[in-house]
Amino acid sequence: MAGPLLGCIADDFTGGTDLAGVLVKQGMRTVQTVGVPQYSAPENVDAIVVALKSRTSPPADAVRESLEALRWLQQAGCRQFYFKYCSTFDSTAEGNIGPVAEALLDALGVDFAVVCPAFPANKRTIYQGHLFVGSALLNESGMQHHPLTPMRDANLVRMLQLQVRHPVGLIDHGTVAQGAPAIRERIDALRIQGRRFAIVDAVTDKDLIEIGSACAGMPLVTGGSGLAMWLPGNFRRDGALRDSAGAERLSVPAGLRAVVSGSCSSTTLRQVEQMRQRHPSFCVDPAALARGDDVVGQALAWAEAHVAAEPVLIYASADPESVKATQCVLGTQRAGLLVEGVLAAISAGLVKTGVAQLIVAGGETSGAVVKALGVSGLYIGPEIDPGVPWTTSMGSTASGQPIALALKSGNFGTDDFFLKAWDRLS
Ligand code: ADP
Numbered sequence: 001m002a003g004p005l006l007g008c009i010a011d012d013f014t015g016g017t018d019l020a021g022v023l024v025k026q027g028m029r030t031v032q033t034v035g036v037p038q039y040s041a042p043e044n045v046d047a048i049v050v051a052l053k054s055r056t057s058p059p060a061d062a063v064r065e066s067l068e069a070l071r072w073l074q075q076a077g078c079r080q081f082y083f084k085y086c087s088t089f090d091s092t093a094e095g096n097i098g099p100v101a102e103a104l105l106d107a108l109g110v111d112f113a114v115v116c117p118a119f120p121a122n123k124r125t126i127y128q129g130h131l132f133v134g135s136a137l138l139n140e141s142g143m144q145h146h147p148l149t150p151m152r153d154a155n156l157v158r159m160l161q162l163q164v165r166h167p168v169g170l171i172d173h174g175t176v177a178q179g180a181p182a183i184r185e186r187i188d189a190l191r192i193q194g195r196r197f198a199i200v201d202a203v204t205d206k207d208l209i210e211i212g213s214a215c216a217g218m219p220l221v222t223g224g225s226g227l228a229m230w231l232p233g234n235f236r237r238d239g240a241l242r243d244s245a246g247a248e249r250l251s252v253p254a255g256l257r258a259v260v261s262g263s264c265s266s267t268t269l270r271q272v273e274q275m276r277q278r279h280p281s282f283c284v285d286p287a288a289l290a291r292g293d294d295v296v297g298q299a300l301a302w303a304e305a306h307v308a309a310e311p312v313l314i315y316a317s318a319d320p321e322s323v324k325a326t327q328c329v330l331g332t333q334r335a336g337l338l339v340e341g342v343l344a345a346i347s348a349g350l351v352k353t354g355v356a357q358l359i360v361a362g363g364e365t366s367g368a369v370v371k372a373l374g375v376s377g378l379y380i381g382p383e384i385d386p387g388v389p390w391t392t393s394m395g396s397t398a399s400g401q402p403i404a405l406a407l408k409s410g411n412f413g414t415d416d417f418f419l420k421a422w423d424r425l426s
Pocket residue numbers: 262263264265268286316317318322323326327335336337338339340361362363364365366408409410411
């Protein structure tokens with residue numbers, strides 16, 4: 001059996017799921033791992049996404065973990081490697097995009113990689129090296145206020161230059177518009193000049209397609225999930241990737257259904273409201289947690305009375321005023337961790353009582369739940385809404401059986417997401 005073709009390293013978990021979903025849609029059978037796996041690579045997959053949590057860790061840690069991921073993917077037999085970061089280039093003057101990309105180049109013994117976070121379908125475009133979010137420059141898009149990676153410069157050549165040792169080049173839109181051969185020619189010229197990276201302009205999907213095609217056979221490619229979309233075609237053209245029409249087929253575990261929500265974003269609040277109107281729901285009250293009530297026990301006893309008949313919702317999601325009030329009393333960090341911990345324990349309890357199809361809302365909440373369930377990886381299946389696929393778990397879960405999981409971060413999905421998602425499983 002041929003090994004996987006594309007080995008990806010994602011710098012955060014939901015970004016990894018986004019990338020994996022994109023690859024599945026392009027016909028690659030894909031698994032996503034939680035961190036660098038302790039097990040050997042699964043068979044019959046075309047792409048593997050190792051999802052790290054390295055976006056904001058100290059650069060040395062991010063580099064070490066990324067190199068471990070690379071070694072694991074090399075051992076799995078991958079032929080090309082993809083370093084995935086956010087389409088808003090989330091990083092600081094210290095890293096971690098530059099140091100990780102440089103370390104991956106060194107480890108692979110190659111001298112050049114493109115850098116292209118553009119995703120025109122999601123309104124992330126690059127022109128003359130400047131990143132736009134919609135019509136706003138990155139540093140005027142709201143990203144300048146990000147708590148961990150404030151993006152105060154939209155010029156990615158300059159941004160990346162702060163993070164790497166060698167001079168950074170630009171492949172401008174004039175070159176990209178001429179197509180893949182012109183892009184390759186420009187790459188060769190940049191390599192002769194001693195540049196190891198170049199930011200690549202991309203304004204439309206057509207631009208990304210040409211860049212993707214120019215990346216055929218390059219050992220390392222770096223970018224957002226937009227550019228990754230156009231790599232499977234290269235493998236298909238050279239005969240390495242069969243027409244995998246059923247790439248998204250999952251073997252769906254039968255069992256009871258539940259939604260656990262710890263996201264307080266406005267989209268999730270609307271989704272919670274729709275679910276509350278149609279199915280039984282249980283609200284986790286942070287004040288009760290702070291008092292030390294056995295909220296996990298109460299929630300599970302409640303769920304047992306309802307879940308056999310229909311999907312149930314257990315949520316801590318609350319409007320901004322309530323969240324602020326809770327944070328004032330408990331502290332922001334403590335409130336978050338307390339709620340995440342309880343929702344994770346409730347999820348594990350639900351799975352033990354027979355829930356085998358679980359939707360989790362919230363990025364951090366999903367991370368806590370996946371950990372509590374002991375899930376070490378996910379087979380990626382059909383997309384429910386952009387960026388949110390159904391998956392099935394690898395490794396042990398609380399029940400010892402695989403479960404179907406949909407991990408939805410904050411503002412993803414339509415308002416009826418919790419109601420309609422089940423239909424995509426059958
Ligand atoms: P999102 O993807 O919407 O950002 P996350 O799960 O990443 O969702 O983050 C939501 C955070 O809010 C989590 O840390 C969660 O524990 C916390 N949280 C959830 N409900 C409440 C609440 N009622 N009060 C305070 N914090 C809450």
